[in-house]
Amino acid sequence: MYKVMLVDDETLILSGIKFLIDWEKNGCVIAATAGNGQDALEKIRRLQPDIVLADINMPVMDGITLMKKVGEEFPHIVFIILTNLEEFELARQALHYRAVGYLVKSQLEAPALEKELGHAKEEREKRNQLMVVNAADYFEKKQQEDVLNKALQETIFFRRGTPGEKYAEFLKDAGVFYRYACFYIPFDFAAMSSGQPPEKEEKAKTMEWIRELAKKTAEKIFRQNYIFLDTGGVNSLVLFVYARGDSWEQEAEFFGRKLTSTVKNITRAECRVFCTGIYENEDGLKQCAGEYQTLMERYYLGEEEESGIATEHDGSGRLSAGRAGENVISVGKHAGNGAGGYESLGLQGIGPQLYHEIMRKNTKGIQALLDSARTRVQNTKH
Numbered sequence: 500m501y502k503v504m505l506v507d508d509e510t511l512i513l514s515g516i517k518f519l520i521d522w523e524k525n526g527c528v529i530a531a532t533a534g535n536g537q538d539a540l541e542k543i544r545r546l547q548p549d550i551v552l553a554d555i556n557m558p559v560m561d562g563i564t565l566m567k568k569v570g571e572e573f574p575h576i577v578f579i580i581l582t583n584l585e586e587f588e589l590a591r592q593a594l595h596y597r598a599v600g601y602l603v604k605s606q607l608e609a610p611a612l613e614k615e616l617g618h619a620k621e622e623r624e625k626r627n628q629l630m631v632v633n634a635a636d637y638f639e640k641k642q643q644e645d646v647l648n649k650a651l652q653e654t655i656f657f658r659r660g661t662p663g664e665k666y667a668e669f670l671k672d673a674g675v676f677y678r679y680a681c682f683y684i685p686f687d688f689a690a691m692s693s694g695q696p697p698e699k700e701e702k703a704k705t706m707e708w709i710r711e712l713a714k715k716t717a718e719k720i721f722r723q724n725y726i727f728l729d730t731g732g733v734n735s736l737v738l739f740v741y742a743r744g745d746s747w748e749q750e751a752e753f754f755g756r757k758l759t760s761t762v763k764n765i766t767r768a769e770c771r772v773f774c775t776g777i778y779e780n781e782d783g784l785k786q787c788a789g790e791y792q793t794l795m796e797r798y799y800l801g802e803e804e805e806s807g808i809a810t811e812h813d814g815s816g817r818l819s820a821g822r823a824g825e826n827v828i829s830v831g832k833h834a835g836n837g838a839g840g841y842e843s844l845g846l847q848g849i850g851p852q853l854y855h856e857i858m859r860k861n862t863k864g865i866q867a868l869l870d871s872a873r874t875r876v877q878n879t880k881h
Contacts, residue, residue, distance in 0.1 A: 501620055502530040502546065506539040506553040506565070507581060512604060516552065520609045525616055536560025543569055548576065550619045552602075555582045570597060575626040577619045581607075644726060647673055651739055652728055655681065655788045656851035662784065671781070674724075679741035680751070680777045681791045684713070684758070685798060686734055687769035705766050706733065712765065713738070716758045720750055731854040737791075747777050773798060792848045844881045846872055 503522070507513050513532050522529055530548050533539035537560040539553065551569070555562040566578050580601040599622045600615045650666035662670055670676060686709065688702055710727070713736055717725045724742040743750065755772035762770040775790040849872060856864035875881075 501527045501550055501623065502548040503527045503550045503552065503616075504531050504533065504539065504543065504546070504548040505529060506533045506536070506551060506557070506562070508534050508554060508557045510534075512554070512581070516607070516612070519607070520612055520616075525613055526620065527616060536562060536565035539565055540568055543573065543576065547573060549623050550577050550579065550616070552579045552581055554604075555580050555601075566598065575623070575630055577622045577626070579615050579619055643673075647675070647726055648729055651675070651726065652730065652851075654784060655728070655739075655791065656730065656848065657855050662781070667781070675739070675741040676779075676781045676784075677741060678743045678747065678777055678779050679739065679783075679787070680743070680747070681775045681787055682736075682738040682740070682751075682754075683773045683791060683795050683798070684736040684738065685771055685773075686736075686762070687771075688734075690763075690769050691767045702733075705768060708766055709762055709768065709770075710736065712761050713758060716754060716761060720754050720757070730851055731858075743777060771798070796847050842879050842881055844875050844879055846875055 500523075505513050505516055507516075517529060517532075527550070530546050531542045533542055535557045536553070539551070540560065543551065553562045553565055562580060569576055569578070578598040580598045581604050582601050583604060599619045602611060602615055646669065650662070650670055654662040654666060654670070686706075688705065691701075691705065714727065717727075717738060717740075721740045721743075725738060725740045728737040728739055730737050751774050755774070758772055759770045762768055773794045775787050775794065778784070778787050849868060853865065853868050856868060
């Protein structure tokens with residue numbers, strides 16, 4: 500049975516339509532009635548009927564506005580418009596918003612209503628099939644994204660740029676080895692609340708907001724060729740982009756400038772955008788992974804400028820590493836430099852490694868990493 504809703508501000512019209520045909524014989528049941536568009540919208544959200552017969556001219560909310568709103572939320576619902584002769588132009592407008600047809604109230608007869616119901620049921624089945632296809636496409640794409648995310652995480656963070664056999668072919672087929680780069684994007688939330696760290700709930704809510712802003716910004720600039728990697732970070736995002744053209748420098752610059760300004764204007768949080776150089780084949784993954792870890796470590800050590808990673812800071816807050824070897828100085832190269840001969844702790848990348856072991860519930864691996872960190876902190880002049 501198809502669920503049908505009748506919407507009209509005239510009670511006589513509603514009653515007339517109710518008893519005009521044998522609804523059950525036509526494979527339909529009247530699920531609800533409404534006297535205006537607003538009332539109808541609330542009931543549609545609750546009942547989600549298959550077919551709506553709606554008057555085009557009603558108080559509070561007219562039929563055209565109702566169609567627009569329902570079309571945005573429930574595109575599978577089919578409308579038949581009820582109209583008067585003098586409202587023909589409005590009826591044509593309704594067809595523009597995918598109404599399956601219209602009925603003139605003063606000339607409404609059972610055969611005409613049954614004919615339009617037949618068209619509406621056919622259209623409902625078509626839209627239902629389209630929904631199934633779209634849902635299948637969505638879940639297939641989502642599954643591919645999940646595998647790609649996992650493959651890149653393991654390759655970049657846990658295998659230091661060496662893809663295992665399990666993922667090497669998948670990454671190659673996905674096209675990620677063609678002109679790719681990695682962004683590290685940390686956030687400072689102190690500016691949101693007068694220098695004090697925000698409450699946990701406020702921070703979590705803000706981070707959700709920021710992820711959405713970052714996704715929209717990346718989609719606008721990098722189209723479909725990007726993925727945010729789930730590293731478990733609560734103060735940062737990691738973005739991997741691939742299949743970039745000759746305008747890579749401008750794209751990266753624009754992304755950094757756009758994201759930092761958008762995040763600050765909307766959330767008041769401070770945002771920095773660091774990116775590696777761009778690489779063009781599977782062999783470059785090791786360099787890309789190492790460069791990413793160096794950028795992240797230098798950011799936390801506050802050594803971006805003195806270590807030589809960046810030649811300059813611009814207003815965007817973006818710190819570019821350029822091509823491998825140009826502007827990135829390895830951690831080992833700085834050991835013994837600086838006042839008092841400070842050394843690097845040598846804990847590059849321990850955060851993602853620790854997160855990986857926690858997710859695996861590997862207590863021995865966790866303990867080994869913590870023991871290593873403790874030893875380095877105790878025995879290194881850092």
